Structures are given as structure tokens and as C-alpha cells.
Amino acid sequence: MKTIKIIILVMAMSNVIAGCKSQLHNSKTEVFKVSGVCNKCKSTIETASNHSGVSIAVWDVDERRLTLTYDTTKTNSDKILKQIAYAGYDNERYLAPDEAYANLDECCHYAREFIKQVSEPTKVDQNIQNTEVASQDTLIEVDGSVIFSRFYEAYFSLKDALINGSPTLVASAAKELHASAAELEGKQNVPIIKLVWIPYSSKILEISSFIQTTKQIESQRMKFKELTSSVANILEKAKPNYPVYLDHCPMFDNGKGADWLSKEKEIRNPYYGSMMMNCGSNKAVIN
Numbered sequence: 583m584k585t586i587k588i589i590i591l592v593m594a595m596s597n598v599i600a601g602c603k604s605q606l607h608n609s610k611t612e613v614f615k616v617s618g619v620c621n622k623c624k625s626t627i628e629t630a631s632n633h634s635g636v637s638i639a640v641w642d643v644d645e646r647r648l649t650l651t652y653d654t655t656k657t658n659s660d661k662i663l664k665q666i667a668y669a670g671y672d673n674e675r676y677l678a679p680d681e682a683y684a685n686l687d688e689c690c691h692y693a694r695e696f697i698k699q700v701s702e703p704t705k706v707d708q709n710i711q712n713t714e715v716a717s718q719d720t721l722i723e724v725d726g727s728v729i730f731s732r733f734y735e736a737y738f739s740l741k742d743a744l745i746n747g748s749p750t751l752v753a754s755a756a757k758e759l760h761a762s763a764a765e766l767e768g769k770q771n772v773p774i775i776k777l778v779w780i781p782y783s784s785k786i787l788e789i790s791s792f793i794q795t796t797k798q799i800e801s802q803r804m805k806f807k808e809l810t811s812s813v814a815n816i817l818e819k820a821k822p823n824y825p826v827y828l829d830h831c832p833m834f835d836n837g838k839g840a841d842w843l844s845k846e847k848e849i850r851n852p853y854y855g856s857m858m859m860n861c862g863s864n865k866a867v868i869n
Contacts, residue, residue: 609637611651612659615674616666618646619692623671626690630669631662648673660728672696675728729774730820733762737813740793741842744806744852745859749799756793756802763787778819782812803853807840814843817868825869831862841865 616627624641627648631639635656641648650662660675667676670686672694683694736759743755763786769775789809793802817826827844834840834853842852849862 608653608655609651610654611638611649614648614650614659614663615646616641616648616663617672617692617694617696618643618690620689622687623690623692626669626686627666627671630666630671633657633662633665636662729769729772730766730779730816731822733759733766734813734817734822736762737809737843738845740806740809741844741852744799744803745850745855747799747855749797749802752799752802753794753797756790760787760790760794763790774820778816782816786812804835806842806852807835810841810843814841814868817843821868825867827864828866828868829862830865833858833861843868 618624618627618641621643624643627641628639631641631648631650635653636650637653638649638651639662648666650659652659652662663673663675666673667678668682670678670682670690672678672683672692674696677694677696683691736755740752740755740759743751746752763783766775766779767783767787770780786809789805789812793805793809796802814828824845827847828841829844829849830839830841831851831853832839840853844850847864849860849864851859851861854861
């Protein structure tokens with residue numbers, strides 16, 4: 583009888599261990615900055631974080647950091663941080679709607695430091711701030727790397743296609759860049775879009791449209807020079823969460839020179855490709 587009990591116990595423990603391994607296989611742990619001031623804030627933030635797929639949600643009062651462990655097949659950090667913003671708490675990706683912040687207990691009214699990241703030098707759009715119902719559109723994205731991520735990746739893919747030297751590949755990459763730019767055009771109610779994107783949007787859409795329709799690699803590269811100027815200005819104001827190298831080729835455009843942006847420090851020239859792959863130098867690092 584004792585032997586049977588031991589066998590059953592071993593089998594039960596094996597199932598638990600197997601279950602843990604399964605959970606660990608899909609789990610991800612991340613740490614985020616979330617505003618707040620007291621233990622009541624802690625309770626609200628952790629409650630807002632705990633929904634399907636989240637196994638750990640712990641907010642540190644002193645550090646104002648939230649540690650999350652969640653099942654990547656069931657949820658993601660973006661959804662969780664939105665829920666926290668709906669609960670009234672600004673975080674590194676989203677600002678809470680004003681009404682949600684106002685409804686917090688007096689002791690929970692923290693200094694809204696994240697607002698400075700999206701509202702300066704101009705104020706946050708009052709139409710967004712004063713929305714009565716906290717719908718998804720009332721959330722304001724703080725981190726430029728989130729809202730511009732698809733656009734940045736499309737630019738780097740276009741750069742790589744130009745290095746390859748195939749006009750067809752370049753046109754295909756430009757098509758994705760144009761689509762990502764059009765997507766940003768649909769977010770004009772987001773303050774960071776108004777501040778950072780709108781001044782350059784028309785030119786970027788025009789250039790990306792041209793590059794995908796022409797079959798001349800020289801013309802594509804010349805337009806890429808113009809495009810890089812606008813993208814560099816956006817990157818300076820909405821920095822991604824990784825370093826970006828501003829590189830320079832002194833020979834392109836009859837010696838006038840041209841810049842490009844890259845995630846790699848190694849020089850790989852998109853204006854000459856295999857002809858002069860290593861021509862150029864790092865001018866600066868944006869991070």
C-alpha cells in the first residue's frame with residue numbers, strides 16, 4: 583500500500599513539473615516603469631495587471647517598476663499596460679485618460695512625469711484628454727519605439743534592399759514602407775504623431791510611392807537620400823529602444839555626400855552596394 587502511495591505521489595509530482603515546464607516554455611518576464619505613490623496604488627496596478635495569461639505582477643512602490651511574467655500565447659505587455667492606463671496609471675507606453683486619473687483617491691495622485699515626454703513643447707490635445715469614456719483611442723502612447731516600430735523596420739529593410747542592388751527588392755521594401763507610413767497617417771489624434779510625424783509625412787509618402795514605382799536603382803538611391811533626412815529627424819525625437827547609427831558616404835551624388843541610418847555599426851553602403859560596400863563612416867549614434 584505504501585509503495586502504491588509513493589508511485590502515485592511521484593506521478594503527481596511529474597505532472598506538476600511537466601506543467602511548470604510547459605508554462606516556462608511560453609513565459610516572458612519584463613520590467614516596466616509605472617507611475618504611482620503608495621500601497622493603494624500598488625494594489626490597483628497589480629489588480630489591473632492580473633488577467634488571463636499573467637502569472638506574476640508585482641509593482642515596487644519605491645522603484646515604481648512593475649515586474650510582469652506572462653504567457654506569450656495568451657497576452658502581451660501592450661495589452662497589460664493599456665489596462666493599467668485605463669485604471670488611471672501612466673506608464674512608459676501609455677498615459678491614462680484624465681478622467682481615470684481624476685477618479686483615483688487623493689492619496690494616489692502621483693506627479694504625471696510621463697506627460698512631458700509627449701506634450702512638450704506643446705500641450706496634449708484637450709479633445710483627447712477630456713474624453714468622457716475611456717475608449718482605446720483616449721490612451722496616449724509615450725514610447726516612440728512602439729508607435730514607430732513598423733515604420734523604422736520598413737526603413738531598415740529598404741536600406742538592406744538598396745545594399746543588395748535589386749530594383750525589384752527595393753520596390754517591394756518601399757511598398758511596405760509606404761504602408762507603414764499610411765498606418766501612421768491614421769493615428770493623427772495621437773500627440774506624438776502630431777509633434778513628430780506630421781511635419782515629414784507628406785514627403786515620406788511621396789518618396790516611398792516614387793521608389794516603389796521606378797525601376798532605376800540610381801533614382802531609388804537618390805530618393806533614399808531625401809528619405810533618410812526626414813527619417814533621421816523623426817528618430818531624433820522618437821528614439822527607438824536600440825542604438826541607431828547615422829552613417830555618411832562622402833562620394834554619392836557627385837561628391838555632395840549622403841547619409842543613411844543603420845542598426846549595425848558595420849559600414850554597408852546602400853548607395854553603392856557591392857561596388858563600394860565599405861565606403862563611408864559613422865557620424866553619430868542615436869540612442
